[in-house]
Amino acid sequence: VGLLHRLLQLAVLGYLLGWVLVVRRGYQDTDAAPHVSVITKMKGVSVTRSKDASRRLWDVVDYASPPQGENVVFLVTNFIATAKQAQGTCPESPSVLDGMCTEDVDCPVGNPVVHGNGIKTGKCVMFNATHSTCEIYGWCPVENNTLPRKPLLAEAENFTLFIKNTVNFTKFNFSKGNTLQTNDSTYFKSCTYDPFFNPSCPVFRIGDVVEAAGETFGDLALLGGSISIRIEWNCDLDQPSARCQPQYSFILVDRRYNFRTASYYWDSQRRPYRSLMKLYGIRFDISVHGQAGKFSIIPAAVSFGTGIAFFGATQYPKRPLVLSLMWLGPWLYTLPALILHRCITAQATVVCDLVLLYLDTQADFYWKEKFEENMSLVILQAKPPKGKTEAAADPQWADQDIRNAQ
Numbered sequence: 001v002g003l004l005h006r007l008l009q010l011a012v013l014g015y016l017l018g019w020v021l022v023v024r025r026g027y028q029d030t031d032a033a034p035h036v037s038v039i040t041k042m043k044g045v046s047v048t049r050s051k052d053a054s055r056r057l058w059d060v061v062d063y064a065s066p067p068q069g070e071n072v073v074f075l076v077t078n079f080i081a082t083a084k085q086a087q088g089t090c091p092e093s094p095s096v097l098d099g100m101c102t103e104d105v106d107c108p109v110g111n112p113v114v115h116g117n118g119i120k121t122g123k124c125v126m127f128n129a130t131h132s133t134c135e136i137y138g139w140c141p142v143e144n145n146t147l148p149r150k151p152l153l154a155e156a157e158n159f160t161l162f163i164k165n166t167v168n169f170t171k172f173n174f175s176k177g178n179t180l181q182t183n184d185s186t187y188f189k190s191c192t193y194d195p196f197f198n199p200s201c202p203v204f205r206i207g208d209v210v211e212a213a214g215e216t217f218g219d220l221a222l223l224g225g226s227i228s229i230r231i232e233w234n235c236d237l238d239q240p241s242a243r244c245q246p247q248y249s250f251i252l253v254d255r256r257y258n259f260r261t262a263s264y265y266w267d268s269q270r271r272p273y274r275s276l277m278k279l280y281g282i283r284f285d286i287s288v289h290g291q292a293g294k295f296s297i298i299p300a301a302v303s304f305g306t307g308i309a310f311f312g313a314t315q316y317p318k319r320p321l322v323l324s325l326m327w328l329g330p331w332l333y334t335l336p337a338l339i340l341h342r343c344i345t346a347q348a349t350v351v352c353d354l355v356l357l358y359l360d361t362q363a364d365f366y367w368k369e370k371f372e373e374n375m376s377l378v379i380l381q382a383k384p385p386k387g388k389t390e391a392a393a394d395p396q397w398a399d400q401d402i403r404n405a406q
């Protein structure tokens with residue numbers, strides 16, 4: 001019993017010191033809803049070649065969206081171009097099932113092509129030597145769907161993404177940014193983030209981010225995808241502010257990401273044209289989470305008082321826990337503390353009885369002693385006082401009791 005008692009005390013003491021005070025920092029007030037600001041910028045240049053051997057230069061204005069830099073940014077890594085489209089009539093693409101036909105009756109006039117590119121004109125025409133499709137009214141020629149075998153912007157692997165993040169814990173009037181405070185104006189132009197050698201540089205190489213998310217750049221750049229960049233702030237404001245540093249994590253959310261966009265222009269006869277682009281690329285979703293803690297007397301007293309309450313539950317019931325709490329001050333000696341003490345003490349007694357009565361090797365001895373003591377107590381409580389016993393034995397008193405009862 002004594003060993004079990006000491007083991008329970010050590011367990012409660014370890015919980016109080018290790019978990020409550022060290023791990024959970026139960027002595028601190030916390031702010032888990034910081035105000036955050038995120039600004040992004042991309043850098044890099046790439047050149048692509050089309051089928052007609054013409055070259056196109058891509059800079060940050062062409063491949064990054066949105067241009068103003070937010071917590072969501074898209075990087076173009078591949079594309080399919082359909083140049084010089086004009087509104088008119090042309091055959092639907094044979095890749096659209098609802099556009100296939102064998103005669104004009106298969107193309108009712110005015111019906112839109114399901115998952116297609118225009119409105120049916122009522123004619124079934126030859127798309128090529130092997131396929132016939134419905135003629136449509138729409139942007140012609142229809143969209144090209146031939147995907148390149150390799151990403152056209154392969155150089156995007158070496159592009160860089162600059163993330164400027166600031167958090168403000170308003171409860172403690174504390175702000176901190178992820179950029180290194182330096183007087184060197186060339187620092188951010190030459191540094192690259194490394195979790196071990198350069199953790200204070202917020203400039204990320206795209207290839208490193210994709211690799212940290214568990215994917216290869218070539219595979220993800222071909223059809224696109226989505227990566228979550230999570231910035232975590234866990235600040236102990238009882239320590240120097242220099243120790244409050246962000247932690248970055250990268251998670252691959254989805255494979256395949258694309259959308260369409262177009263640029264419009266007019267010829268000399270004011271006829272409208274457009275160049276359609278189906279863009280494949282990597283979407284970066286940047287989320288910021290954080291928590292700051294600072295010493296406060298109220299959570300410290302509550303955590304310490306709760307630990308002492310659990311510690312007192314391991315004491316014998318004749319030593320009330322609340323008496324040991326009185327030295328903390330009258331404000332701790334409250335009705336909830338009394339109720340908590342009574343509940344914990346009662347539960348601890350029941351648990352100890354169950355262990356000793358059913359699990360201990362000396363359970364028979366404890367059972368005998370416990371219930372013999374209880375039976376003796378019952379007998380003593382049921383036995384009438386000596387004076388009343390003698391009075392009841394006297395017949396005169398017995399007759400008087402009967403008459404009173406009547």
